[in-house]
Amino acid sequence: MAATxxxxxxxKRAINNTIVHxxxxxxxxxxxxPIAWVVLTSFRAEKGSYxxxxxxxxxxxxxxxxxxxxTTILNFPKMFGNTLLIAICSCILSTFxxxxxxxxxxxLRFKMRKPYMNMAMILGLFPGFMCxxxxxxILKALGLSEGGLIRLALILCYSxxxxxxxxxxxxxxxxxxxxxxxxxxxxxxTRWQIFTKxxxxxxxxxxxxxxxTAFIGPWVDFIFAKVICRANADYYTVAIGLWxxxxxxYIDSWYTCFAAGAVLVSIPIAALFMFxxxxxxxxxxxxxxx
Amino acid sequence: MLTLFMIYLWRETVKSAYQAExxxxxxxxxxxxxxxxxxxxxxxxxxxxxxxxxxxxxxLTVLPLVFMICMAFTNYSxxxxxLVLFDWVGLENFxxxxxxxxxxxxxxxxxxxxxxxxxxxxxxxxxxxxxxxxMMINRKDxxxxxxxxFCFVLSCAVPSFVSLLIMRxxxxxxxxxxxxxxxxxxxxxxxSLPFFTDxxxxxxxxxxxxxxxxxxxxxxxxxGVLQNIPGELYEAARVDGANVIQxxxxxxxxxxxxxTTPYLIATFTGNVNNFNIIYLLSGGDPVTxxxxxxxxxxLLVTWLYKLTIDKQxxxxxxxxxxxTFVILAVGALLTYRNSKSxxxxxxx
Numbered sequence: 192m193a194a195t196x197x198x199x200x201x202x203k204r205a206i207n208n209t210i211v212h213x214x215x216x217x218x219x220x221x222x223x224x225p226i227a228w229v230v231l232t233s234f235r236a237e238k239g240s241y242x243x244x245x246x247x248x249x250x251x252x253x254x255x256x257x258x259x260x261x262t263t264i265l266n267f268p269k270m271f272g273n274t275l276l277i278a279i280c281s282c283i284l285s286t287f288x289x290x291x292x293x294x295x296x297x298x299l300r301f302k303m304r305k306p307y308m309n310m311a312m313i314l315g316l317f318p319g320f321m322c323x324x325x326x327x328x329i330l331k332a333l334g335l336s337e338g339g340l341i342r343l344a345l346i347l348c349y350s351x352x353x354x355x356x357x358x359x360x361x362x363x364x365x366x367x368x369x370x371x372x373x374x375x376x377x378x379x380x381t382r383w384q385i386f387t388k389x390x391x392x393x394x395x396x397x398x399x400x401x402x403x404t405a406f407i408g409p410w411v412d413f414i415f416a417k418v419i420c421r422a423n424a425d426y427y428t429v430a431i432g433l434w435x436x437x438x439x440x441y442i443d444s445w446y447t448c449f450a451a452g453a454v455l456v457s458i459p460i461a462a463l464f465m466f467x468x469x470x471x472x473x474x475x476x477x478x479x480x481x
Numbered sequence: 482m483l484t485l486f487m488i489y490l491w492r493e494t495v496k497s498a499y500q501a502e503x504x505x506x507x508x509x510x511x512x513x514x515x516x517x518x519x520x521x522x523x524x525x526x527x528x529x530x531x532x533x534x535x536x537x538x539x540x541l542t543v544l545p546l547v548f549m550i551c552m553a554f555t556n557y558s559x560x561x562x563x564l565v566l567f568d569w570v571g572l573e574n575f576x577x578x579x580x581x582x583x584x585x586x587x588x589x590x591x592x593x594x595x596x597x598x599x600x601x602x603x604x605x606x607x608x609x610x611x612x613x614x615x616m617m618i619n620r621k622d623x624x625x626x627x628x629x630x631f632c633f634v635l636s637c638a639v640p641s642f643v644s645l646l647i648m649r650x651x652x653x654x655x656x657x658x659x660x661x662x663x664x665x666x667x668x669x670x671x672x673s674l675p676f677f678t679d680x681x682x683x684x685x686x687x688x689x690x691x692x693x694x695x696x697x698x699x700x701x702x703x704x705g706v707l708q709n710i711p712g713e714l715y716e717a718a719r720v721d722g723a724n725v726i727q728x729x730x731x732x733x734x735x736x737x738x739x740x741t742t743p744y745l746i747a748t749f750t751g752n753v754n755n756f757n758i759i760y761l762l763s764g765g766d767p768v769t770x771x772x773x774x775x776x777x778x779x780l781l782v783t784w785l786y787k788l789t790i791d792k793q794x795x796x797x798x799x800x801x802x803x804x805t806f807v808i809l810a811v812g813a814l815l816t817y818r819n820s821k822s823x824x825x826x827x828x829x
Contacts, residue, residue, distance in 0.1 A: 208622050215617060219632035222693065226636060228657055229647050288537070291530035299527045307531075314542055316750060316809040317802065324789050324798075325545030325552075351541035354534030383522035386530075411640040414756060418790065430642055434761075437646055446650075453643045461638035 233450035254451040265445065267452060269425065270432040273342060277428065278409040280346045285353030285405040290398065293357035294386055297364035298372065311355045323418050330419065341419060341426040348415050349408055363397040364390060403467045407460055429456050553799035574800045585797065588775050588784075593804075595684070596780045600752040603691045604745065610692055611699025612737060615707050616729075618700075630700070637697035645761040648690050652676040677763050680777040687762055687778055694758065706740050707733075746813050753809055759783045781805045 236249030258267045296304060326348065330336050335344040367390060375385050391398065409416075413430040420426050427435075433456070435441060436449040522529065556570045580586040618629050636644065651657040654673040662668045676686045710733065718728050738745075760783050768776040774792060775784045781801055789798035 204622065211617050211620065211623060215623070215629050218614070219629060222633050222636045222697070225644060225647050225651060225693075226639060228651065229643075288534035292534050295527040295530050301527045303527075303531075312814075313810065314538075314546070316813060317546060317806045322542065322545030322549050322802075324795065325548040326541055328548070329540070329545060347537070347541060351537040354531075354538050355542070381522050382524070382526040383529075386526070407640075411642055413642050414760070414786075430640075433643065433646065437650065449646075453639075453647065457639045457643055460640050461635070464634075464638040 229450050229453055232447060233454045235447050235450075254447045255455070258448050258451050258455070265432055265435060265441070266424070267429075267432060267448075270427050270429050273426055274409055274428040274430075277342055277345050277349065278406050281349035281409055282402055282405040284346065284350035285408075286398070286401050288350065288353040289357055289360050289401050289405075290391070291386075292354045293360035293364055294390060296357060297361045298369075298385075298390070299382070311357070314352075314355055323415065327418055336419065336421075337423075339426070341423055344419055345409070345416060345426075345428070348419065349412070350405070353405065360394075360397050360401055363394055367393055400467060403463050407463060410456060410460060549795075549799045549802060552795050553803055555796055558794040558796045570796075574796050578797065578800055578804070585774075589801070591777075592775050592779055592781055592784050595778070596753060599684075599688065599780060600749055600755075602688050603695070603752040603755070604749045606688065606692050607695040607699050607748070608741075608745065611696045612703055612707075612733070614696060615700050615703045616733070619704065619707055630704075633697045633700055636693070637701070641694055642757060642761055644694065645690075645758060648693070649677075649762050652686065654678070678767050680767055683763050683767055683778045687758060690762060691752075691755075691758055702744065703737065703741070706737060709740075710736050742816065746816050750809050750813055753780070753805065754782050755780065756782045756786065760786065 231247055233254055234250045234252065235247035236251040236253070237247070262268065295301070296308065327336065330344045330347070334340065335347070371389060371393075372385055375389060380388070409428060411430065412428075413434060416428045416431050417434075420428075420431065429452070433449055433452050436445040436452065442449075553574055554569055554571060556568055556573070577583055577585055578589050581590055614633070617623065618626055623629070653659075654675075658676075659668070659673040662674070663672075668674065675682050677683050714732050714736075715728060718732060723731070759778055759780050763776070763778045764783075766776045766778065774787055779787070782805065785798050785801045785805070788794045788801065
């Protein structure tokens with residue numbers, strides 16, 4: 192009796208296991224399918240956006256070559272350079288903002304602390320696009336909306352609001368024991384030394400996390416760049432470039448190149464992301480363990 | 482602006498001079514400028530560290546916002562072919578928008594309803610689906626956990642605008658999905674599923690695609706929380722004879738909700754303001770009512786974008802922005818202030 196019961200329980204478990212694995216496999220296929228498709232398309236030999244077969248008929252790397260050599264209409268290498276420059280600068284600026292603001296909010300108690308945090312929360316609720324036009328007018332008034340200064344304008348845009356996104360870094364600093372700070376204060380450290388010599392070295396995971404998210408931002412943002420660049424094709428970032436390739440006048444000849452560009456942009460981001468994932472988990476779980 | 486700044490500077494100078502005088506009278510030591518500078522690195526370090534980012538936040542976030550809020554009370558917009566010189570009109574714009582008999586008003590209500598439906602479904606389908614997926618992967622008996630996780634995380638490593646554009650082209654009438662279905666013989670050779678051409682289909686499509694985009698993120702975030710649920714709880718429940726559904730609804734779900742309320746609120750807010758998905762996928766199409774400015778999948782934010790950037794109705798756009806904010810603020814502030822993580826913020 193007991194044996195049959197055990198046997199049936201075992202069988203039930205096996206069935207459950209198979210079902211779960213089959214469901215997972217189906218879901219995984221659904222999730223991987225679009226990515227596989229774009230990689231295939233990027234190597235597709237025949238041109239045009241819509242084809243009647245699912246798998247490509249011939250394979251070629253001409254799409255990648257064209258992306259970097261045909262710079263007359265859509266200058267992909269230049270866009271890539273623009274984005275890289277903007278990403279690096281805004282990454283440095285916003286990392287500084289985020290870390291310093293979150294250190295202050297986490298460690299120091301000053302008059303403006305609560306008001307600042309409330310303000311950050313309220314500002315976060317406004318749709319970012321609402322003030323986009325006004326941001327454009329302000330940048331125009333400062334003379335940053337023409338020529339090479341567009342890059343500076345974009346850098347300011349991406350890093351400007353960074354000080355409002357302090358939550359994760361602050362949460363991390365909160366987990367560093369206050370006793371360390373107190374010990375250092377008694378030993379005659381200034382706050383600045385505590386910040387640079389103790390807090391920062393202890394918070395490597397969250398620094399990496401902040402740096403990488405700030406770096407990825409300009410690569411994936413599309414709408415700010417579009418509003419600020421307007422028709423200045425020289426200063427387009429990668430995101431607008433890829434979007435333009437799918438517009439009606441370009442889609443037929445540029446479609447496979449779009450796929451190639453998408454793959455090229457995704458590779459560094461995917462690599463950074465995989466790298467980041469480890470730190471992301473660490474960053475959430477706190478600094479000093481045990 | 483500049484005047485205000487100068488007045489502030491002057492006031493601060495007088496204040497510090499007065500303080501120095503007081504200190505002097507009391508026979509105490511008056512600090513030199515050098516020491517003041519030094520204090521910036523110690524007791525006044527927050528002034529040093531917060532100022533640069535505050536300046537930028539003020540210039541690039543607060544100031545534009547004030548501009549736009551002011552604009553909501555003017556008639557600054559494109560009428561006919563030119564921008565009119567603007568004048569204060571009070572609450573006129575709000576009245577037009579709430580008046581459901583005008584075109585703008587009726588569009589506003591339909592867009593608002595769809596925005597709320599979208600935000601609700603987008604948040605909770607993602608949350609539940611992500612949780613179920615995380616549980617399936619983290620089950621004790623599931624083999625090759627790392628591999629499964631990798632499959633899903635792969636799609637969130639691709640920048641979202643890329644995957645959204647890919648999705649859009651795949652779901653076109655002649656896109657990959659329809660081609661695949663035709664080749665498989667599931668639909669007729671010249672037929673195509675109306676993913677973005679039928680209003681209802683379009684709405685369902687964006688929600689489903691949002692699941693595709695969002696679940697991997699939810700999976701990443703919830704995996705850690707799931708692993709933190711004490712195992713004894715499950716064992717005790719199993720000994721007491723609870724089945725899978727009971728365990729899920731009585732242990733997992735309450736525990737998760739308890740931990741992730743702030744995260745849920747943030748996601749909900751993010752979804753109300755989710756511009757990318759709608760703009761890149763459907764662009765608000767299909768347009769059912771030609772006289773209105775919004776399509777049937779337009780959210781408040783994408784409509785706002787269309788009104789301000791394409792049509793240059795700055796005043797109406799600003800009003801919509803303010804209303805979006807009010808809706809979000811009322812909901813979020815109430816829930817957030819009552820949540821555990823806000824109350825226990827100063828815990829240590």
